[in-house]
Amino acid sequence: MAMERNERPEVPACMLLDIDGTLLHHHGSPDVVIKAVPRLLPGVLIKMAEWARAGCRIILVTGRRECMRAVTERHLEQCGIVYDQLVMDAGTGTRILVNDMKPNGDGPTAVAVNLPRNRGLYGISVRPGEVRVEVSEEYEREYPDAGEVIVGPCVIRGPGSPPAGTH
DSSP states (O other): OOOOTTOOOOOOOEEEEESBTTTBOOOOSHHHHHHSOOOBOTTHHHHHHHHHHTTOEEEEEOOSOGGGHHHHHHHHHHTTOOOSEEEOOOOSSOOOOOOOOOTTOOOOSOOEEEOOTTOTTTTEEEOTTOOOEEEOHHHHHHOTTOOOOEEEOOOOOOTTOOOTTOO
């Protein structure tokens, strides 16, 4: 079947995932992490396999220092986490993703998802190409105190743009 002129094949997403508190249980300070047995969080392997099958590039980001690379790689391997790239020493402050928007208006090219710490990816549905996260009823029953899942592209208005809330 021929594609329309403006139609593009779907390009797999690039999934940037934090390690501690998102994929593995967050143990705290580096001295504790080094001695701790890594504990995989719920739903992580299922979601990561789903994204890998979809052709997503999986990049892991961590605030762990570069000197902890060997122990981090060992923890990931012990837990069966497969990834394309590991970025160490990303700091422990807020992580901000900045990306350009495509001129054809295909929608956001960057999305941020903030999950409650140590709840894993169980019951969470993040679909490449879509700007949404679904939290299943099962997840809410399992983790009633999980807190809010926050998702969103951020729009920065330039000169001449209407003020927020007036569009």
